Each structure stands twice: as C-alpha cells, then as structure tokens.
C-alpha cells in the first residue's frame with residue numbers, strides 16, 4: 269500500500285514539475301515581412317514547451333490561432349492608445365470589448381500591457397496619462413467580469429533604475445517617484461506584476477571583458493559579491509532582476525511580483541558589435557531556461573522563478589538599428605531553430621508515472637550522483653566547496669534555500685555533487701570527486717518517509733507525510749515546495765477512483 273501511495277505522490281510531483289515549465293514565454297515581434305502564417309506559429313508553439321506568448325499589439329489572427337491551445341497570451345495596448353484610454357472610460361471599455369472579450373477564454377489572454385517603456389520616453393504627457401489609462405482598462409476588465417483573470421501592467425526598460433549595481437542598492441530614478449507612487453499601488457491592489465526588460469547582452473556590450481561574458485551567459489565564473497548584503501551573484505540576469513526587487517522594496521512594494529517581459533541575446537550582428545553569435549545566444553537562452561526551470565530563484569527571491577518572456581520568437585528582418593536587432597529569434601521565419609535550446613517537446617524527458625518504480629523519481633534517466641557510503645564529512649565538505657565554486661547555483665542549500673533542510677553535510681553534498689554532475693554532463697567522470705562519489709538509480713535518501721526528488725540537477729530531500737483519507741490521499745511536503753515561498757508547505761490531494 270505504501271508504495272502505491274508513494275508512487276501517486278510522485279506522479280503528482282512529476283505533474284507539478286511539468287506545469288512549472290510553463291513560465292517560459294516568448295515575445296512575438298512582428299516587425300518583419302516574412303513571418304509564417306498564424307496557424308504555423310501556433311503549431312510551432314504547440315510543439316515546444318513554451319507556455320506563454322507576448323504580443324506587442326492585439327493581432328486577432330494570432331490570438332485566434334492560439335484558441336484552445338492553453339498558451340497564455342499577453343496582449344498590448346499601443347503607446348498611441350494611451351491618451352484616449354486615459355481620457356475616456358468608454359474608450360477603455362471599447363478596447364477590452366474589441367481585443368479581449370471576443371477571444372477569452374478560448375484564447376487564454378492573461379495580461380494586457382499598456383504601452384512599452386513609457387516612463388523612459390521623453391514624452392512627458394504620455395507619462396502622466398499612463399496610470400489613468402491603466403486604471404480605466406482595469407475598470408473595463410472588471411466591468412467585463414475579467415478582473416483577476418486578465419491582469420493589467422506596463423512594460424519598463426531597465427533605465428527606470430538609476431542605480432542597479434550592486435543589486436541590493438537598486439533604486440528608481442527619483443524623477444519617476446510621483447508616477448511610481450500611483451502605479452505601484454494599482455499593481456499591488458490588482459495583483460498585477462511590475463514588468464521589466466533586463467538585457468545582460470547590453471550589460472556585456474558596455475563592459476566587454478571575458479569574465480563579464482561568463483557572468484552574463486550563466487557560465488562558470490567567480491561570481492560577484494553584493495557589497496551591500498554579502499550575497500553572491502553568479503549571473504547577470506539574477507543581478508538585474510534583484511536590482512528591480514531592491515528598488516521595489518525601497519518603495520515598500522517588495523510584494524509586487526516581477527515579470528521579465530523581454531530578455532534575449534542575438535545570434536548575429538554587425539562586425540563592430542561585440543557579443544552577438546550563435547554560440548553566445550544559445551548559451552544565454554539555454555542556460556536561462558535551465559535556470560528558470562530549476563526554480564532556484566535569485567539571491568533575493570530564492571525558490572521561485574520569475575515569469576520570463578524571451579525576446580524573441582522569430583528574427584525580425586525589418587527592425588531598424590544595428591544588425592543584432594534583426595537576429596534575436598529563437599527560430600528562423602522558415603520555422604527552423606536558430607539554435608537548439610531544448611524547447612522542443614520531443615526533446616523533453618517525459619516523466620514516467622509507472623507505479624512499478626515507486627521510489628525512483630522518473631524524469632532523470634541517468635540517475636543521481638551521490639556520495640559513496642562511509643565518506644567523511646570533511647571530504648564531503650570539500651566536494652561541496654569544489655562543486656559550488658564551479659559556477660553551479662548552490663543557493664538552494666544556503667540558509668533559506670529550498671534544499672537547506674535537512675541541514676547536514678551529507679544532504680548538501682548530495683545536492684551539490686549531483687547538480688555538478690547534471691550541469692557538466694552526465695558522464696561518469698563528472699561523478700568522481702576523488703573516488704568519493706557514485707551513480708545510482710535508487711532513492712538516495714537515508715530518511716524514513718522521505719524521498720529524494722531530483723530538482724533539475726540538485727537533490728532535495730522531501731519529507732512526505734501521507735495519510736489515507738477515505739478515497740483520497742493527502743500528501744504534505746515539508747522543507748520543499750515546487751513553487752512559492754521556501755517555507756510554505758504544500759498539500760497535494762489526489763483522488764483515487
């Protein structure tokens with residue numbers, strides 16, 4: 269009986285993990301004259317694990333093509349719509365009636381963004397009309413019974429921050445304070461996110477040293493310690509997102525969720541541009557996706573991933589500016605991949621739900637790298653130190669991290685050694701650690717009522733507390749959650765027929 273219960277709980281965990289991938293989104297820029305037809309784009313998305321798409325406008329053809337796909341859709345009200353939306357509640361109601369109501373819920377519209385990078389444009393009149401426009405749109409959505417279902421936000425460039433380094437010192441441009449004091453409460457009251465466009469690519473262009481490149485591409489690097497709070501950053505994406513978090517905190521709005529509306533890396537550029545290449549673009553986007561899927565989070569927001577829209581779905585041949593602007597696409601407009609970042613559904617390992625292997629978390633076919641029996645704590649500690657110095661993210665085993673408990677050298681070693689093995693290739697030689705490590709396909713947990721769960725690399729020990737309750741099983745997971753705050757406890761209820 270116990271093994272059936274455990275297998276069901278594992279099934280539930282595996283399903284939740286599959287769900288968690290849907291926070292990888294993509295931007296559908298349309299400044300091109302060679303885009304595939306909407307149906308082809310919808311089919312392309314369905315063949316991938318991309319769960320969300322952001323449109324810059326509200327193109328009905330693509331919104332309709334995505335009907336019944338489940339793909340989350342962000343639609344945009346253009347900068348030019350802001351004056352009328354701000355001036356007239358009826359204009360906002362009309363906008364919602366034209367661009368949301370006819371398609372929802374078959375087309376899964378989740379958010380309307382009002383304007384793009386308005387606060388850093390020179391046009392002061394648009395700045396003052398932004399919040400009134402958003403408020404009218406929110407009221408119009410409420411009026412259409414879509415409040416709480418379709419959120420309203422606006423997209424910012426990182427230039428809204430005048431200070432972002434170190435991340436703990438992040439703060440908004442003082443000139444924007446008045447607008448932010450209206451905007452942030454509106455977002456908070458409606459559980460809408462603060463939406464921003466961080467680009468480590470541009471950070472690298474302004475500081476093109478090799479160590480900066482590794483930091484920007486999530487590759488092994490020595491990291492940067494935030495002098496304000498001592499936290500170690502191993503990548504620029506986390507540093508930029510945490511700078512936004514600090515700026516929000518400084519204004520008392522640390523609870524407002526952050527959404528990354530755009531980030532990306534171009535695969536080509538002009539000969540005088542530093543940074544664009546297929547290799548770098550693949551490294552940035554591929555490692556970003558791995559980072560998001562790990563749910564490791566950032567030093568200031570551990571244990572959850574920021575909802576992120578990669579820029580962009582396709583190359584856009586008509587975009588002005590340097591060559592790189594036309595080469596951000598994950599895909600070419602003939603639907604072939606620009607480079608493979610593992611988004612194809614067929615390249616995913618499907619979690620096995622077979623009840624015959626109840627205590628082996630199935631997604632990982634190559635098994636775990638774990639310490640051999642009888643290895644001393646000193647040796648395990650030096651394995652942790654080594655693995656964590658190689659650029660893998662050991663945040664989860666630091667205090668407050670998802671996998672900090674149980675706080676033992678053995679458990680932290682299991683996490684970091686396995687993460688090293690998963691990150692640097694599942695080869696025997698990456699699970700050696702001076703002959704103190706071994707590969708296993710068995711549950712490595714020594715704890716009763718505990719299973720080891722492979723969180724994309726690291727091993728978290730999850731304590732399952734189950735009881736049979738008539739026809740359902742209640743599983744309480746301690747010390748670990750798939751989403752949400754690290755100390756939150758999650759109950760999974762599974763009905764048995």
Ligand SMILES: *[C@@H]1O[C@H](CO)[C@@H](O)[C@H](O)[C@H]1NC(C)=O
Nearest residue numbers: 290319320338339340376378
């Ligand atoms: C709509 O999209 C959101 C975001 O991806 C997702 O969480 C939700 O499950 C989707 N809804 C449906 C009905 O598929």
